[in-house]
Amino acid sequence: MSTVLITGANRGIGLALAQQYATEGAEVFACCRDPAKADDLKGLAASSAGPVRIIPLDVADEFSIASLKRTLGDQPIDILINNAGISGLSADRIEAEGYITTMRVNALAPMLIAQTLYDNLRHSTQKKLVAITSIMGSTSSAAGGKYAYRASKAALNNGMRGLSRVWARDGILVALLNPGYVQTEMVKGQVAFISADECASGLIARIAELTPATSGVFQDYRGVRIRW
Template identity: 55%
Template sequence: MTRVLITGANRGVGLALVHQYASAGSEVIACCRDPQNAQELQNLARNSGDRVKIMQLDVADQASISALKQAVGVQPIDILINNAGINGTPKPQSANCIDAENWMLTMRINALGPILVAQALRDNILHSSEKKVVAISSVYGSITKDYGAGYASSRERYAYRSSKAALNNIMHALARDWAADGVLVGILDPGFVRTDMTGELGRTSSSSISAEESASGLKDRIAQLTTETSGEFQRFWGEPIPW
């Protein structure tokens, strides 16, 4: 049976991924910062026939990552999905105004967290059949193409954009460095998804998609990861994204 570990699994894209993998018969280790208050995830786990197990994880906290490794033990993990992320607000991060502390937190969660979690679970991944590490990135991490230029808010996302560009660079390097061990790395944009992260803009935009639609595309991309596509930056429908 495929075992999938998903970070930031209590809401948004992460919760939709838990639902879809569990429905497809996978075992899911659903990680979140505050399991006690993750009502939807708890309901999902309760009705999953023991396929969904909830574990605590704050990706910005090294002690929490170490505790997760302890809790997971030697179980193989076929697919690690680094989904947890923040958008770098509440204060704008723009050409004229930088909130340094929040920028560093954004880097810590979005860029550093995924590689720390991958390193902690490296043996679990290597002992699995599929050996896949996935980063949920964003087109906002692209440097050559100014995605989101039409939205005023994109000019206030310096921290978010740079954190996703850093994440892309890290995961691209990981694809190269763990390739000899058979590890495949996916770097995927989930689309413009109606979640807490996109808030009112996501709810009212005609171009936004549901978390279920996004998760379905991401799951297909992950299933289709090969040595040829490992390390590529792709949209959830498979189109490559320029770095």
């Protein structure tokens, strides 16, 4: 049985990933900031054929990340999916507090979580680290607006690319995956291109086929490579 840990698993892409992995029979560690309000996730945990364990995690809080490690102990994690993120607290204005918060959640938190759970990954069978990033983190195609979000995803890409090179010595594979324009609460009021379920299916397929040749490669949920 595979073990999968997903951050931001209470809604959107994270919830869809938890549902599909649980359906496949994986043991899912579903992390979210406030489990008491995660009704859909609690419903999944109650009804799923595969075991789903809900764990509180505020990715912006180092103490919460340390608590996650204490909860997991030496539990091997086959697939660690850093999915939690925010869209950026200001679309066009550059505001210090919002900018820093966006960077902390989107860029720093996945790196801290990966570092904290390094041994859990290293001692697993599959050893796969996944970052849900964005095409908006592509520097070569950057446009205006959403400055904090774009910068945070570019920083995430750079950090994860580095881990893919250093951690290759331990057999850890790193996926940098753009989910596409997905219909979630993050794009509330807009019409996106794909559903969370369709996106999750594509992401799971890319994770399943991850090899040393594709580790550290920036690609989308369909396997199309994206320019840095």
